[in-house]
Structures are given as structure tokens and as C-alpha cells.
Amino acid sequence: MSTPxxxxxxxxxxxxxxxxxxxxxxRExxxxxxxxxxxGRDxxxxxxxxxTANGLPHPGHILTRVIKDLVLRYKTMRGFYVPRKAGWDTHGLPVEIEVEKELGLNTKGEIEQFGVEEFNRRCRESVFRYEKEWVNATKRVGFWIDMDNPYITFMNSYIESVWWSLKEIWKRGLLYKGHKVVPFCPRCETALSTHEVAQGYKEVEDPSIYVKFRLKSDTPSDTPVYMLAWTTTPWTLIGNIALAVHPTHTYVKVRVKEEMQDSILILAEARLEEALCDHDYEVLERFSGETLEGxxxxxLFDYAKITGGAAHKVLxxxxxxxxxxxxxxxxxxxFGEVDYEICRKNNMGFTQPVDSEGRFTDDVPPLTGVFVKDADRVIIEWLKSRGILFREAKYLHSYPFCWRCDSPLLYYARESWFIAMKSLRDSLIANNEKxxxxxxxxxYGRFGNFLExxxxxxLSRxxxxxxxLNLWICESCGAEYCVGSVDELKARALSDLPDDLHRPYIDQVVLRCENCGGEMRRVREVIDCWYDSGSAPFAQWHYPFENIEExxxxxxxxxxxxxxxxxRGWFYSLLAVSTAVFNEPPYLNVLxxxxxxxxxxxxxxxxxxxxxxxxxxxxxEGADAMRWYFFTAGPPYDDIRFSEREMRERSKKFMNTLWNSYFFxxxxxxxxxxxPKKREEAIPVDKRNYMDRWIVSKLNTVMGEVIEAxxxxxxxVAARKLEEFVVNDLSNWYIRRSRRRFWIPEENFDKECAYxxxxxxxxxxxMLLAPFVPFITEHIYQNLVRDKDQPDSVxxxxxxxxVETVIDSELEEAMTVVxxxxxxxxxxxSDAGIKIRQPLREVVIVxxxxxILAKxxxxxGILKDELNVREVRLDVESSAVSATDYTRVDVDxxxxxxLNTxxxxxLRYEGLVRDIVRRVQGMRKDLDLDYTAEIRIMYDGDAEVEEAVExxxxxxxxxxxxxxxxxxxNDQMYGKIWKIGDREVYIAIEPLN
RNA sequence: GGGCUCGUAGCUUAGGCUGGUUGGAGCGCUCGGCUGAUAACCGAGAGGUCCGGAGUUCAAAUCUCCGCGGGCCCA
Incomplete structure (x- = not known):
């Protein structure tokens, strides 16, 4: 019979x-x-x-991938149908920046000059370049996902689904045009992401000026009263629309001595000393901020063209x-996001005296064409000459600069298209509930607060x-139309449609205005790529144009x-899109x-x-080692400090022990x-010995705990339970305790049970470990399971x-005590100084x-073996044990x-013999003998040695x-003189053949 | 600056929700032992202001508050 x-x-x-x-x-x-x-299953x-395919995958990406893989493999093995479509996020500024770097382009102007068509072609290409690295790493780490049919956010079908969803939102009146204040680089002419802004903070010195705003009064002859405001960006004063005070803090009206004359100022009481510096003052009135409201x-200037509301009021x-x-x-x-918000809330107007290059527009004649930062000095001089500059100082603070070209960034309102998420707040919160x-x-913490x-x-970029962005505006009548599909576009376009829905081709598509018959052109913007990925639940299916059931x-x-x-990234964009389009939560569990x-x-x-x-x-080290490290290093929701040394140690112990158990x-x-026997032919577990019943029981208990975790x-928790089982229970206890059962040469029932x-x-x-370490488990399974009736992969x-019937908690508890x-x-x-090899008469358990005694x-028998004693005696009290012969240790x-010492x-002879046997075994190993090789032994020693050996x-x-x-x-044999205790023993061996 | 989160031995961490024996474990270190699956294992030892401070309580690593430090997000 041959071995399988x-x-x-x-x-x-x-x-x-x-x-x-x-x-x-x-292959398979x-x-x-x-x-x-x-x-067909659930x-x-x-x-x-x-x-985002704009860089190489790093350890964090790998962690995400193996966690996904673990859960999906597990669910598959639990019987679920778990299709897995890969996806690639391919749009967005990070991709553009990579390409800009390659081409040495710095501004939008340079890109346009270079050609948007070619630029976008390169963007598309660069995305594929990185994709390869991702595919390789994904495969290598064992993340099973269908990368042959991925969804790709730049595909026409994906774009069409995104358009459809935006049209749904537009039809509901949730898409509107407003202003957004963004950090803007005037030289690169581009808005920067917060991430980019964070890279470029520097300590700089700016002017710090205190400016007097004269309150209007009914009688012009009254002594003027001024609000004293402070700013570090004098140029923004041209765009001033309002002043703001805190509603509940205390403000004061003071008479202040200035060089030329006294003036009456209003400011916060708490700021008196610092703001007025060395000026003498006299407090005339105290009141809370809200009295100033309105x-x-x-x-200060009359340049500003103010639209859309009131101006020059205290808020x-x-x-x-x-x-x-x-x-x-x-x-x-x-010029400020909070500024913009407070004006909007109070129905104040808007003014934009600066163009997209950071220069004042024609609205500000004396400064037209001047870069804003260069206008600071001029403006300060104007204020001074008009007597409304109260004080000037220097101010040291950190200010953001463009990471690319080092220009100071401007916070600058740009026109932007918005989705009215605020109006969906209650729906967002209700969906989050689910x-x-x-x-x-x-x-209710980070995410819930964010929704609140x-x-x-x-939305627009x-x-x-x-x-x-799929919005077309009529050049004649200003009508706005959102195109929701390619067919719709085709039906209204004045020319043929391009094959590619991207810029610049799509910009050529002109529509007929249904309102006035004029020509409609697309807005210039593209949409935030977060909206792309947030559309994945339906856009990956090209819904609703295809795969409706899917x-x-x-x-x-x-x-x-x-x-x-x-x-606040994808978790939010998914919920936001799904709530706006379907009013349903897009996912039910999120880790x-x-x-x-x-x-x-x-x-x-x-x-x-x-x-x-x-x-x-x-x-x-391999993928399993990395996976195991990630799974055991700590809770998946906590940060992990990545240490390669730690990874090697942690995984080596587990992987080696698992391997060695299998190897044994x-x-x-x-x-x-x-x-191996078929299940029905196997010896029933309850007929096997206690070690067998114990390890099977333990395995089933651990199984339950693992699934729960x-x-x-x-x-x-699951991984650590499994590791503990492998290292402690299986290897270090079950196999170590049971190995003699495997060494018995002849066939017997007990050996069969052990096997x-x-x-x-x-x-x-x-099987339990397969989702965690899919490679080694597959390898072991492939060798262990050869039966054609069994699945051919773990x-x-x-x-x-x-299996409840094989769980014996009594036995598990008893083993714990033992x-x-x-x-x-x-x-x-150890306390008595007697090594394990020396047999002892008895141990008494009290x-x-x-x-407990019954257990x-x-x-x-285990105690007998492990402690190398002849007898184990159990007693309810210790009085029968004489103090001199016994060493006592309390368990609890x-x-x-x-322990009778x-x-x-x-006993001494037996101990001596054991020492000799141990030496012989060591010598066998020295000669590299096979486990089954027979030998001849020569020995020499004193009379006691001979007596013991015989x-x-x-x-x-x-x-x-x-x-x-x-x-x-015999000098011909492999011989050594050993020191055992205080005597010398000669031992020599040689193999027989 | 704000929100959330983490902070336990040289390192990695369990425990914390539900306060209550001497705060467990692994790696590393020292000593001793064992070893024909296991560069493995076993026993002992050294090593802790449980980030700091205050509070609640008979009792705090655990609950509350205030700091400090790391991380993330947002300003």
C-alpha cells in the first residue's frame, strides 16, 4: 500500500x-x-x-486589501455568493499633478497651451501605469477580486451613470451655482486641495493694521464714532462688506487720545490694553456685542460693485x-470662507474686485492690474492720509504658500456648482441610523457630528x-440644462458626438436651446472625483442603462x-450620492x-x-507572514506601528509552529x-483517548469563538485565538504529549486514534485559517486532502x-487544572533542585x-508523565504529607x-539511566542516523553505572x-566521555547494517 | 484652534463598557532545565508613577474633568 x-x-x-x-x-x-x-445562495x-491610481501601493493599502480579502473569503466559505468587482479611481487633481510634473507644466494656461487633448491622453495613460503595480501587489498578497472586469471611473459607461445621477439631483433642484472660497495659487491659477495647502505653511511677517470704520449717524455734526477693526491683509479691505462682533462678549465705547485729536472707538473690552497699546483712553460705555448688531x-472705499444684498453693516x-x-x-x-458664509446667512451682498491672477480688476481704477499683495502698502498709505489708520504693526504668523511655486496663497471666492446637501441633512442622518x-x-462621533x-x-473643479460636469447653458437666454444620458445628448446636439466623453471633445458639443432656440454650451468645469467614487454602487453597473436587476x-x-x-471621503460621498439619488443608505456595515x-x-x-x-x-517573508502580522498586531480599527522585525518574529512563531505540526x-x-478515513468510517471521537477528545473539543470551542469574533x-481576537490554539494547545500540548503514540512501531487502535x-x-x-493565511493553508490542504469527493481547494x-456533541467543557476545564x-x-x-529526568516517587495533589480532585x-497519567513521578496521590487535606520529604507549591x-523529593x-539508578539514554540519543543525532536505524552501544563507568545499566x-x-x-x-566506534552528575561515563555507538 | 481616537514593562500588547485578590501575556535580557516534530519548549528572576494632575468612591489602569504626547479629520 502506498502512502497518499x-x-x-x-x-x-x-x-x-x-x-x-x-x-x-x-491554473485551476x-x-x-x-x-x-x-x-444562487444569499x-x-x-x-x-x-x-486612486496615482502612486505605488504602500503598506496601508495592503492592510486594507488583506482585511477585505479576509472578510470576503470568510463569507464565501460561510456559503454566501460574494462577487467582487475591482474598481479604479482614475480622475482628479492628483493625476493631473503627476502629469504636469512629467511635462514640466505649471499653470493651467500652460496646460491649455500644451493642449487639453494631449494632456488628458497622458492622464489616462499614467493611470494605467500605476494600475499595473496595484494589480501585481493585489495578486501577490492574495487579495481575490475580479480585476479582469473592473469598473473604471473614466469609462464612458461610468460617466454616463454619473451624469444620470446628477440629472436626478438637478431635477430635484438640488444643484445650484454659488461661490466657494478656496485656497488659490494666483501664479498656477489653480485651487489647491487642503492636503496641498497643509504642505506649504511658512512663518512670515505680515502687516497688522487697526482700521477705523466710521459709523453712520443721523446728525452729521455729531462727533464721529468708529468701529476699530484689525486685519493682516490690508488688500482685502477693498472687498469689505461687513464687520462682525461677538454677540455676548462685552464691548466698550472709549475716548482715545490720538496725535491730532481724540476719537471715539468701539472695540471689545478684553482687547483694550493690547489693541490700544500706549494710547490713553477713557471708557465711556459698556455693552454686549449684540447691541451693535445692524x-x-x-x-472705506467706494470701488466695490456690490451685488445680491446689503452691505456695510455690523453683524x-x-x-x-x-x-x-x-x-x-x-x-x-x-476672501474668506467664514466671511462668505456669514454674509450668505445674513443676506449680505458680494463683491469680487480681484481677478483670477490675483490682480485688481477695472472696478478699482487706481489699482487695476496690481497684484494684491503689492497693494498692501498703497492701501495703508491711503488709510493713513485719511486719518482712519489707527495703528500699524508687524505680525508674525504661519501662512500657506504654494508647494509648487512658492507664491503666497490667496483665499479667494470662485464660482462653483453645489449640491444642496444641507437640505438633505435629516435624510443623511436617518440613513446613517441604518x-x-x-x-x-x-x-455618532466623527461621522455623526459631521452630518449634523x-x-x-x-461639486465642480x-x-x-x-x-x-453635464450642464449646458444657453448663450442667448441663460437657460440651464442638465444632460442625463448619451442618447439625450445625441438627440439635442447640433453635431456628432465624440467617442470620448471627456474634455476637450465634450466641450465642442453644442445643444439647441429648447427655450429660445439659441446655442447651449457646456460649463467648463469637471466634477469632484469624490462624486465619481461615491457613485460606485450604481455606476459600476452602468445603471440604469444596463444591469437593472444586477x-x-x-x-x-x-x-x-x-x-x-x-x-469624510468615500464613506461620506457614498452616503451623500445615495441619499440624494435614492434616499437609501448605500451600505449597511462599514469597517x-x-x-x-x-x-x-x-x-x-x-x-x-x-x-x-x-x-x-x-x-x-511572503504574503502570509505580512497578513498574519496585520491581523494579529492589534484591532483593525487602531493604528499599527509597522515594524519589520516585529512582523518577522510574530509571524515566524506562528507559521513555523503550524508548519512543524503539519511536518510532524x-x-x-x-x-x-x-x-485518512472517510467521516463515516472514522473511529468516533468519544471512543478515542482523552487527549484526542480534548484537542477536538478545544478546536470546536475555539471555532465558535473565532466565528463570533x-x-x-x-x-x-479571532487570529490570536487561532494562534494560541496552534502554538499552545496543538503543538505544545497535544502533539508533545501524544508523540509517543505515533512512534509505536506496530499497528494499534490508540495509534490509529492519534493519527x-x-x-x-x-x-x-x-479551513479555519484559510481566510487569514490562504497560501500555507492551501499548501497543507493540497497534501492532506486527496479524496476526490472533497473540494480540491481549501x-x-x-x-x-x-459540533456541540464533541465539545466537552468538563474535560477542557480538567485539562486546564492539570x-x-x-x-x-x-x-x-526547580525549587528542590531536581531535574526532570530524575524520576521521583510520588506527587500529592491536595x-x-x-x-477538582475528581477532574x-x-x-x-499526564501528571505522572510530565512530572516524571511513579505515583499520583489525591487527598482532601495535607496532614498526611510529611514536611521534610515534600516540596510544596500552591496553585491557588x-x-x-x-512533590516527594x-x-x-x-530512583537514582533510573535517573542515571535516563541521562545515559539522553546522551545516546544525542550521539545518534550527531551521526545523523535515521530514526529507524539500529545501533550497537559500548559503555564504561563505575560499579553503580554498570548496576544501573544492567x-x-x-x-x-x-x-x-x-x-x-x-x-x-572500542576506539573504532563513535565514543565520548560524559560527565553525569559527579561521575564519568564512557559511551560509544555505531550503526548496524 | 475644534472634533474624534489612542497612550499599560526596553518593544508589541491583554484587561477598560460592567471600579474590588499580588495588572496578565509574548519578544528581548539573566539564571536553571528539557529536547529525535519544533533555530522549539519549560521553570525562575530582573523589569510597571497603567502618560501627568485633580475629582468621584470605602476602593480607580478602569468612571469624570483638566493637561501632555501620537494619529486622523476639520479649521
């Missing part, structure tokens, strides 16, 4: 193993089959958060700070590479996961992951140069030609579920708790162990596979 198992190397090359498994999966289409075989819907003041606002300035804030809606967040605090204070979504079956998603920074930090707990970033390269890890089995199963996304048990445990363990198996007693016994030996009684209040001649002759021969054992010396 293939031999294994004791030291395995995990990297090569993984490469072989990758090839196997490829294992992934596709794992999905297909569940078709669907577990997952949406892949499309990676007062009108004289404009109240909570954001007014008393930490600096005067407590009176100058408000210019064109979502389970992991970790739970996000639901939601702002309208500034004045850029090139993005989904074109979409309905896959909405809402059961599960998504990304890193925590996506809370937010922590970030991967470097070894020192600092975020990995390009600029810090601390990004760990994952490719060497794949080459040296394979080695002996081949020797014994063990072949994964369902809660406590992946670290069957270890076999079953290993196979089941592979990933095609059902996830094991606990393990504690073994530890106590070892300690007693407990007042009869139930120990059944497993007393109710359980103690007494008295040695007689017989007394245990059979024992020695059996243990060392010796056919001959003689006293004497």
Missing part, C-alpha cells in the same frame, strides 16, 4: 510555496470557482473602494475671537481630467471597509481601519521618506502509511462550525474541592501540590533502538 502523502522539507521556503500556490490558483481558476459555486454585497457704517458671529485683534472682524466674502459602524463610536453640521457640496440585487452593500481618513505608522509611530509619507517598501517583504504529522504518516470584525485525530484537526485548522470548503498542576510540579522540582483523577487557595537507590537494559535498548549493549571500550 507527499514528503515535506522541515525547513520550508514560504515564498516559493506561495508562488507555487499562486500558479495553482491561476480557484477564485472564480469559489465565487461561482455559491451562485449574496454578500461588497463594494471595492477604488484605489449698525451701518461708511464704506454678530460666534466665531469672533478675543485672542487677538480688537474683537471687531473685517468681513470680505470674496448603518452599523465598526468601531461604533464613529456613528453638513455643508453644501462644492476648474480642471481638465475629470468627469465633465444593481437591485447589489444595493445596498452589506459591507465596505477602508481606512479612517475615508470617513473603518486604522493607519499604518512607521516604527516610531509617525505617519508614513513621501516627504518624510519613511514609507516601507512592500516588495522586499513579499520576496523575503506528514513525517510519521508516511512512515506508518496512514491513510470575525462577525464583529474583531479580527485580531485520525491529528489529521482531522489539521484539516479543520486549514478555499472551496465550507467554513467549519462547532496544566496548572504540571507547571506547579515543575516549579517544585484540594478541599472534591470536584484531576481522570488525567493523573484551594489547590496545592506536594526523597531519592532511593532505585538493571534497565531492556529500557535502554528500546529507547535507543540498540541491538547490542556491552560494557567496555
Amino acid at each position: 502523502f507527499r514528503k515535506e522539507e522541515q525547513r520550508v521556503d514560504f515564498v516559493r510555496l506561495e508562488e507555487n500556490i499562486l500558479a495553482l490558483w491561476e 481558476h480557484t477564485f472564480e470557482r469559489s465565487v461561482e459555486q455559491r451562485r 449574496t454578500f454585497v461588497f463594494i471595492e473602494g477604488p484605489p 449698525l451701518a457704517y461708511e464704506p 454678530t458671529a460666534e466665531f469672533v475671537s478675543l485672542d487677538e485683534g480688537t474683537g471687531v472682524v473685517h468681513i470680505a466674502p470674496a 448603518i452599523n459602524w465598526y468601531p461604533g463610536h464613529l456613528k 453640521n453638513i455643508e453644501d457640496w462644492a 476648474e480642471r481638465f481630467w475629470g468627469t465633465p 444593481f437591485k440585487r447589489n444595493f445596498p452593500a452589506d459591507f465596505i471597509t477602508e481606512a479612517i481618513d475615508q470617513t 473603518s481601519l486604522g493607519h499604518i505608522l512607521d516604527e516610531n509611530g509617525v505617519k508614513m509619507s513621501k516627504s518624510k521618506g519613511n514609507i516601507v517598501d512592500i516588495n522586499p517583504i513579499f520576496r523575503n 504529522f506528514i513525517t510519521y504518516a508516511i512512515i506508518d502509511q496512514f491513510s 470575525i462577525e464583529r470584525f474583531d479580527i485580531h 485520525q485525530t491529528l489529521y482531522e484537526v489539521l484539516v479543520t485548522l486549514c 478555499h472551496l470548503c465550507d467554513y467549519p462550525t462547532p 496544566i496548572k498542576l504540571v507547571e506547579a510540579g515543575r516549579r517544585a522540582r 484540594s478541599s474541592n472534591a470536584a 484531576v483523577r481522570n488525567l493523573a 487557595d484551594t489547590l496545592s501540590l506536594f 526523597r531519592l532511593d537507590k532505585e 538493571g534497565f537494559r531492556d529500557y535502554i535498548c528500546t529507547e535507543t533502538l540498540a541491538a547490542e549493549l556491552k560494557r567496555g571500550r
Whole structure:
């Protein structure tokens, strides 16, 4: 009879193993089959958060991918149908910036000169370049996802779905045009993302001026009263629309001595000292800020063309700070986001005296064409000459500069299209109610708070590479039309449609205005790429133009996961789009992951140069090692400090132990030609010995705990339970305690039980571990399971579920007690200075708790073996144990162990013999003998040695596979003189053949 | 500046919701032991202001507040 198992190397090359498994999966289409075989079952819907393909994948991306993979493999094994469509986020400024760098372009003007057509072609190309790296890493790490049919946000079909959804929003009147204040680089003529802004802060000195705004009064002859405001950007005064004070803080009216004359000023009481500096003053009145509300003041300049509302009034606002300035804030809606907001809330007007290059427009004749920062000096002089500059100083603060060209950024209002998310606030909150967040605090914490204070979504971007905003405006009558599909566009276009819906082609498409018959042209903007990815639930299906049923079956998603920074990113954009279009939550469970930090707990970033390269890890440690490290390092929702050393140690221990357990089995199963039985032919678990019953029971208990933990996304808990089982329960206890059962040469029932048990445990363990470490488990499974009736991949198996009938908690508890007693016994030996090899007469277990004693009684054999004692005695009280002969160790209040440490001649001889056997075994190993090789032994020593050896002759021969054992010396053999205790023993061996 | 979150031995961490024996474990270190699956394992030891401070309480790593530090998001 031939063995069904293939031999294994004791030291395995995990990297090569993984490469072989990758090839196997490829060859056998294992992934596709794992999905297909569940078709018709309940669907577990997952949406892949499309990676932004503008850089190489780093460890954080890998973490996200393996967590996704774990959950999806697990759900598949649990019987769900889990299709997985890959996705690529391909639009957006980051892609454009990469291309700009390559081409050496800096401004939008330069891009237009270069040609939008070619520019966008390169953007499209660059995205594919990075995609390759992603595909490789994704495959290598074992993330099973369908990358042959991905959704790609730049595809016409995707764009068409996005257009459709925007039209739905437009039809509901939720799409409007407004202004948005953005950080803007006047030289590059482009808005910067907050991320880019954050890169460019510098300490600079700016002017700090205190300006007097004269309040209007009914009688012009009155002594003028001024509001004293403070600003560090004098040029923005041209755009002043209002002043703001805090509603509840105390303000004062003071008489202040100035060089020429006294003046009456109003400012916050708390700012008096600092703002008035050395000036003498006299407080005339005190009042709260709200008394000032609505007062009108004289404009500083009359240049501004103000549209859409009132101007030059005092407003109240909570954001007014008393930490600096005067407590009176100058408000210019064109140059500050809070400024813009407060004006809008109070129906104030708007004025924009600056053009897109940061120069004053024709509206400001003396300054026309002057760059705003250069106007500061001029404006200060004007104010001074008019006597309304109260004070001038310098102010040191950090201010953002363009990371690319180093120009100071301007906060600058640009026209922008918005989605009125504020009006959907209640729906957003209601939909959030239906979502389970992991970790739970996000639901009402970071995310919930964000929804409570939601702002309208500034949707448009004045850029090139993005989904074109599908709005056409009539040149004659100003009518606005949102195109919701390609067909619609075709029907109204005056020319043929381009093959590509991107700029610049789409900009050529002119529509006939239904209103006046005039020509409609598209607005120039593209849309925020967050809207693209937020549309994934339907746009990946090209809904509603295709796959209507497919979409309905896959909405809402059961599960998504990304890193925590996506809370206001994709997690939000999904909810926002879905709420606006369907008024449904787009996902029901969301797992937010922590970030991967470097070894020192600092975020990995390009600029810090601390990004760990994952490719060497794949080459040296392998994917399973990395996966296991990520799964066990801590809760998935906490940050992980990535340490390669830690990763190696953590995974080595687990992977090696798992491998060695398997290797042990394979080695002996081949020797014994063990072949696995079908379930119905196997020896029933309850007929097997207690160790077998224990490990099976433990396995099933752990199984339950693992499933429970994964369902809660406590992946670290599940992984650690499994690791503990493999290392402690299986390897270090079950196999170590049971190995002699495998060494018995002849066939017997107990050995069969041991083989069957270890076999079953290993196979089941592979299934339990398959979602975590898919490579090694597949490899082991491939060798262990050869039956044609069984699935031919571990990933095609059902996830094991606990069998209640084999769980024996009594036995598990008993074993726990026994393990504690073994530890106590070892300690007693250590305390008494007697090594384990020396047999002892007895150990006495004393407990007042009869139930505990009963448990120990059944497993007393283990104590005998582990503690190397002849007898185990149980007693309810310790009085029968004499103090002199026994070493006592307490396990707890109710359980103690007494080790009899008295040695007689017989025990000493046995100890001596054991030492000799141990030396012989070591020498066999020195000679690299096969486990089954027979040997001849020569020994020499004093009379006691001879007496001991002769007394245990059979024992020695059996243990060392010796056919001959003689006293004497032989220089031809491999010999050594050993020091055992305080005597010398000569031992020599040679193999027989 | 604001919100959320994390902060336990040299390192990685359990426990924290539900306050209550001497705060567990792994790696590393020292000593001793064991070893024919296991560069593995076992025993002992050194190593902790549980980030700091205040409060609640008979009792705080745990609950509350205020700081400090890391992270994320937002200003």
C-alpha cells in the first residue's frame, strides 16, 4: 500500500510555496470557482473602494486589501455568493499633478497651451501605469477580486451613470451655482486641495493694521464714532462688506487720545490694553456685542460693485475671537470662507474686485492690474492720509504658500456648482441610523457630528481630467440644462458626438436651446472625483442603462471597509450620492481601519521618506507572514506601528509552529502509511483517548469563538485565538504529549486514534485559517486532502462550525487544572533542585474541592508523565504529607501540590539511566542516523553505572533502538566521555547494517 | 484652534463598557532545565508613577474633568 502523502522539507521556503500556490490558483481558476459555486445562495454585497491610481501601493493599502480579502473569503466559505468587482479611481487633481510634473507644466494656461487633448491622453495613460503595480501587489498578497472586469471611473459607461445621477439631483433642484472660497495659487491659477495647502505653511511677517470704520449717524455734526477693526491683509479691505462682533462678549465705547485729536472707538473690552497699546483712553460705555448688531457704517472705499444684498453693516458671529485683534472682524466674502458664509446667512451682498491672477480688476481704477499683495502698502498709505489708520504693526504668523511655486496663497471666492446637501441633512442622518459602524463610536462621533453640521457640496473643479460636469447653458437666454444620458445628448446636439466623453471633445458639443432656440454650451468645469467614487454602487453597473436587476440585487452593500481618513471621503460621498439619488443608505456595515505608522509611530509619507517598501517583504517573508502580522498586531480599527522585525518574529512563531505540526504529522504518516478515513468510517471521537477528545473539543470551542469574533470584525481576537490554539494547545500540548503514540512501531487502535485525530484537526485548522493565511493553508490542504469527493481547494470548503456533541467543557476545564498542576510540579522540582529526568516517587495533589480532585483523577497519567513521578496521590487535606520529604507549591487557595523529593537507590539508578539514554540519543543525532536505524552501544563507568545499566537494559535498548549493549571500550566506534552528575561515563555507538 | 481616537514593562500588547485578590501575556535580557516534530519548549528572576494632575468612591489602569504626547479629520 502506498502512502497518499507527499514528503515535506522541515525547513520550508514560504515564498516559493506561495508562488507555487499562486500558479495553482491561476491554473485551476480557484477564485472564480469559489465565487461561482455559491451562485444562487444569499449574496454578500461588497463594494471595492477604488484605489486612486496615482502612486505605488504602500503598506496601508495592503492592510486594507488583506482585511477585505479576509472578510470576503470568510463569507464565501460561510456559503454566501460574494462577487467582487475591482474598481479604479482614475480622475482628479492628483493625476493631473503627476502629469504636469512629467511635462514640466505649471499653470493651467500652460496646460491649455500644451493642449487639453494631449494632456488628458497622458492622464489616462499614467493611470494605467500605476494600475499595473496595484494589480501585481493585489495578486501577490492574495487579495481575490475580479480585476479582469473592473469598473473604471473614466469609462464612458461610468460617466454616463454619473451624469444620470446628477440629472436626478438637478431635477430635484438640488444643484445650484454659488461661490466657494478656496485656497488659490494666483501664479498656477489653480485651487489647491487642503492636503496641498497643509504642505506649504511658512512663518512670515505680515502687516497688522487697526482700521477705523466710521459709523453712520443721523446728525452729521455729531462727533464721529468708529468701529476699530484689525486685519493682516490690508488688500482685502477693498472687498469689505461687513464687520462682525461677538454677540455676548462685552464691548466698550472709549475716548482715545490720538496725535491730532481724540476719537471715539468701539472695540471689545478684553482687547483694550493690547489693541490700544500706549494710547490713553477713557471708557465711556459698556455693552454686549449684540447691541451693535445692524449698525451701518461708511464704506472705506467706494470701488466695490456690490451685488445680491446689503452691505456695510455690523453683524454678530460666534466665531469672533478675543485672542487677538480688537474683537471687531473685517468681513470680505470674496476672501474668506467664514466671511462668505456669514454674509450668505445674513443676506449680505458680494463683491469680487480681484481677478483670477490675483490682480485688481477695472472696478478699482487706481489699482487695476496690481497684484494684491503689492497693494498692501498703497492701501495703508491711503488709510493713513485719511486719518482712519489707527495703528500699524508687524505680525508674525504661519501662512500657506504654494508647494509648487512658492507664491503666497490667496483665499479667494470662485464660482462653483453645489449640491444642496444641507437640505438633505435629516435624510443623511436617518440613513446613517441604518448603518452599523465598526468601531461604533464613529456613528455618532466623527461621522455623526459631521452630518449634523453638513455643508453644501462644492461639486465642480476648474480642471481638465475629470468627469465633465453635464450642464449646458444657453448663450442667448441663460437657460440651464442638465444632460442625463448619451442618447439625450445625441438627440439635442447640433453635431456628432465624440467617442470620448471627456474634455476637450465634450466641450465642442453644442445643444439647441429648447427655450429660445439659441446655442447651449457646456460649463467648463469637471466634477469632484469624490462624486465619481461615491457613485460606485450604481455606476459600476452602468445603471440604469444596463444591469437593472444586477444593481437591485447589489444595493445596498452589506459591507465596505477602508481606512479612517475615508470617513469624510468615500464613506461620506457614498452616503451623500445615495441619499440624494435614492434616499437609501448605500451600505449597511462599514469597517473603518486604522493607519499604518512607521516604527516610531509617525505617519508614513513621501516627504518624510519613511514609507516601507512592500516588495522586499513579499520576496523575503511572503504574503502570509505580512497578513498574519496585520491581523494579529492589534484591532483593525487602531493604528499599527509597522515594524519589520516585529512582523518577522510574530509571524515566524506562528507559521513555523503550524508548519512543524503539519511536518510532524506528514513525517510519521508516511512512515506508518496512514491513510485518512472517510467521516463515516472514522473511529468516533468519544471512543478515542482523552487527549484526542480534548484537542477536538478545544478546536470546536475555539471555532465558535473565532466565528463570533470575525462577525464583529474583531479580527485580531479571532487570529490570536487561532494562534494560541496552534502554538499552545496543538503543538505544545497535544502533539508533545501524544508523540509517543505515533512512534509505536506496530499497528494499534490508540495509534490509529492519534493519527485520525491529528489529521482531522489539521484539516479543520486549514479551513479555519484559510481566510487569514490562504497560501500555507492551501499548501497543507493540497497534501492532506486527496479524496476526490472533497473540494480540491481549501478555499472551496465550507467554513467549519462547532459540533456541540464533541465539545466537552468538563474535560477542557480538567485539562486546564492539570496544566496548572504540571507547571506547579515543575516549579517544585526547580525549587528542590531536581531535574526532570530524575524520576521521583510520588506527587500529592491536595484540594478541599472534591470536584477538582475528581477532574484531576481522570488525567493523573499526564501528571505522572510530565512530572516524571511513579505515583499520583489525591487527598482532601495535607496532614498526611510529611514536611521534610515534600516540596510544596500552591496553585491557588484551594489547590496545592506536594512533590516527594526523597531519592532511593532505585530512583537514582533510573535517573542515571535516563541521562545515559539522553546522551545516546544525542550521539545518534550527531551521526545523523535515521530514526529507524539500529545501533550497537559500548559503555564504561563505575560499579553503580554498570548496576544501573544492567538493571534497565531492556529500557535502554528500546529507547535507543540498540541491538547490542556491552560494557567496555572500542576506539573504532563513535565514543565520548560524559560527565553525569559527579561521575564519568564512557559511551560509544555505531550503526548496524 | 475644534472634533474624534489612542497612550499599560526596553518593544508589541491583554484587561477598560460592567471600579474590588499580588495588572496578565509574548519578544528581548539573566539564571536553571528539557529536547529525535519544533533555530522549539519549560521553570525562575530582573523589569510597571497603567502618560501627568485633580475629582468621584470605602476602593480607580478602569468612571469624570483638566493637561501632555501620537494619529486622523476639520479649521
